[in-house]
Amino acid sequence: MRVSVIYITVSAAIVALVALNLAAGSVEIPLSQVWASLTGGDVESRVWHTIVVRSRLPQALTALMAGASLACCGLLLQTLFANPLADPAILGVSSGASLGVALVMFAWGGAVGTAASTLTVVGGAFVGALAVLAVIIAFASTVRSGVMLLVVGLMVGYMASSAVSLLSFMGAADSVKMFAVWGMGDFSSVSLSRLPWFAVMTAAGLLWSLMLMKPLNAMLLGERYCRNLGVGLGRMRVAVLLLTGGLTAVVTAFCGPVSFLGLAVPHVARLATGSSNHQVLMPLVMMMGAAAALLCNLMTVTLDASGVLPLNVVTPLLGAPVIIYVIVNKRKIPYFN
Amino acid sequence: MDLSDKHPVVECRGLALGYDRSVPLYRGLDLELRRGEVVSLLGVNGSGKSTLIKTLCGFMAPAGGEVVIEGRPVSCYSRAELARIIGVVLTDRSVDGGLTVYDTVALGRYQYTDFFGRLSDDDRAVIEEALDEVGIASKRDCYIARMSDGERQKVFIAKALAQDCPVIVLDEPTAFLDARAKIGTMKMLGDIARNSGRAILLSTHDLSLAVRFSDRLWVLDPEAGMLCGSVDEVLQRGGLRCIVGDEELF
Numbered sequence: 187m188r189v190s191v192i193y194i195t196v197s198a199a200i201v202a203l204v205a206l207n208l209a210a211g212s213v214e215i216p217l218s219q220v221w222a223s224l225t226g227g228d229v230e231s232r233v234w235h236t237i238v239v240r241s242r243l244p245q246a247l248t249a250l251m252a253g254a255s256l257a258c259c260g261l262l263l264q265t266l267f268a269n270p271l272a273d274p275a276i277l278g279v280s281s282g283a284s285l286g287v288a289l290v291m292f293a294w295g296g297a298v299g300t301a302a303s304t305l306t307v308v309g310g311a312f313v314g315a316l317a318v319l320a321v322i323i324a325f326a327s328t329v330r331s332g333v334m335l336l337v338v339g340l341m342v343g344y345m346a347s348s349a350v351s352l353l354s355f356m357g358a359a360d361s362v363k364m365f366a367v368w369g370m371g372d373f374s375s376v377s378l379s380r381l382p383w384f385a386v387m388t389a390a391g392l393l394w395s396l397m398l399m400k401p402l403n404a405m406l407l408g409e410r411y412c413r414n415l416g417v418g419l420g421r422m423r424v425a426v427l428l429l430t431g432g433l434t435a436v437v438t439a440f441c442g443p444v445s446f447l448g449l450a451v452p453h454v455a456r457l458a459t460g461s462s463n464h465q466v467l468m469p470l471v472m473m474m475g476a477a478a479a480l481l482c483n484l485m486t487v488t489l490d491a492s493g494v495l496p497l498n499v500v501t502p503l504l505g506a507p508v509i510i511y512v513i514v515n516k517r518k519i520p521y522f523n
Numbered sequence: 524m525d526l527s528d529k530h531p532v533v534e535c536r537g538l539a540l541g542y543d544r545s546v547p548l549y550r551g552l553d554l555e556l557r558r559g560e561v562v563s564l565l566g567v568n569g570s571g572k573s574t575l576i577k578t579l580c581g582f583m584a585p586a587g588g589e590v591v592i593e594g595r596p597v598s599c600y601s602r603a604e605l606a607r608i609i610g611v612v613l614t615d616r617s618v619d620g621g622l623t624v625y626d627t628v629a630l631g632r633y634q635y636t637d638f639f640g641r642l643s644d645d646d647r648a649v650i651e652e653a654l655d656e657v658g659i660a661s662k663r664d665c666y667i668a669r670m671s672d673g674e675r676q677k678v679f680i681a682k683a684l685a686q687d688c689p690v691i692v693l694d695e696p697t698a699f700l701d702a703r704a705k706i707g708t709m710k711m712l713g714d715i716a717r718n719s720g721r722a723i724l725l726s727t728h729d730l731s732l733a734v735r736f737s738d739r740l741w742v743l744d745p746e747a748g749m750l751c752g753s754v755d756e757v758l759q760r761g762g763l764r765c766i767v768g769d770e771e772l773f
Contacts, residue, residue: 462621521621
């Protein structure tokens with residue numbers, strides 16, 4: 187009963203947040219006009235229709251899918267490594283994506299940033315993220331301990347960050363600035379024409395995650411119990427790494443490295459439901475991730491009247507207090523023990 | 524599955540144990556684990572108890588010989604099949620404390636549930652029976668993190684019962700328990716073996732409990748090899764000297 191109430195509440199919050207994301211911004215649009223724009227009704231201003239359909243709708247849907255994906259990745263990694271503080275950034279995939287983007291931007295110098303080069307940036311992030319992922323998967327076949335694999339991920343991430351720092355140090359001022367802006371995160375870079383690609387890729391990852399709920403529950407018992415239940419642990423580990431690496435790469439490529447959503451949202455879902463059972467948690471984590479991303483996006487466009495705040499200015503404001511709360515109260519929180 | 528007869532469910536033929544095939548800890552072990560009996564595996568630290576348990580459970584390959592379960596070599600079983608034959612209870616502390624007792628026991632039904640892990644009415648009935656059998660039905664909604672060591676042990680025994688397998692292997696089930704809980708656990712295991720016809724193998728350092736509650740003993744002695752027999756046979760042959768020295772304990 188309690189869980190169903192939470193699901194209904196989060197669903198309602200998502201609907202409300204999507205509506206607010208479509209209505210709020212530098213140009214305030216009445217909800218009735220937002221509705222008319224979406225349903226093909228009479229809209230008072232042609233500009234409002236364009237803003238809603240061409241700008242805010244893709245941005246809201248991007249936030250929704252990206253938030254769901256990152257939160258889902260956080261849950262997957264926290265279960266895989268039996269570590270409630272694991273998140274997509276830990277594996278170094280975000281750093282790998284950043285390295286790919288840095289290489290592209292600094293190789294093209296200050297000219298990068300035009301519409302035509304955006305795809306190159308996306309490709310760079312993809313390649314960087316997948317390269318790190320390939321290294322992690324190679325280690326996964328020999329490093330059997332989940333914690334040790336986590337440390338390997340951290341080290342690979344540090345190496346990628348080190349390379350990024352070197353490129354930034356050597357890069358032209360324009361490129362450094364452009365890279366810094368990308369690194370702040372943004373849900374508005376997915377246009378209406380590219381949205382289907384983004385949606386299909388993230389939806390495929392989310393669907394695959396839902397199909398892993400059963401073995402993920404077995405993983406909560408630890409490696410030896412999991413093996414005794416007949417779960418192919420090696421295959422499962424590779425599947426989770428591929429899944430989280432792929433989803434993180436897609437989101438990072440399109441939106442920049444978004445911090446804290448993957449780390450914090452699974453904790454909020456666990457605290458709300460009081461359950462570690464993935465059949466309860468997984469869909470809720472996706473929904474809460476979507477709601478959190480929508481809220482963050484709304485804050486970026488409403489907190490600064492003169493423009494749009496970077497996404498990573500806002501996400502720590504919501505995510506960090508959650509992490510501090512669970513660490514301070516870890517003795518009282520069952521899944522930390 | 525008829526569990527009432529006492530024929531061997533696990534047989535080891537010429538089994539060699541060890542991580543290094545060229546220098547195994549033991550060679551040529553012939554062992555039998557029968558339905559309806561409790562067998563205690565004894566030995567000093569480092570004598571190979573855990574290695575034997577891992578080998579029997581299929582966690583590691585034998586260094587030689589073979590383990591035969593229900594007439595088939597263990598290597599012929601798929602992971603899923605093996606999960607329906609051997610249930611393990613470990614002293615593992617890495618279990619997520621946010622699982623409830625019911626969720627944990629329900630995971631014993633892993634090989635019986637559908638793709639998404641949904642429980643059928645039959646699954647629920649087996650889980651209820653397992654919870655009742657170990658006496659923790661009233662704590663079904665408690666978190667694992669909130670359970671005492673003794674209660675935790677019962678939860679994982681219930682999980683093994685829910686696996687509905689003819690063999691249950693327990694790695695030091697009485698470790699960390701107080702005296703009353705140790706006796707309660709051993710009595711419960713005896714009842715489970717006799718009432719359900721399951722074969723129970725447990726490793727322990729508690730000699731008095733092993734002697735009092737076991738049907739047979741397997742004693743691992745790195746120097747003399749392995750001694751197997753009823754409790755009386757092992758005691759008469761001085762089989763516990765490798766553990767306690769020349770002290771007369773029994």
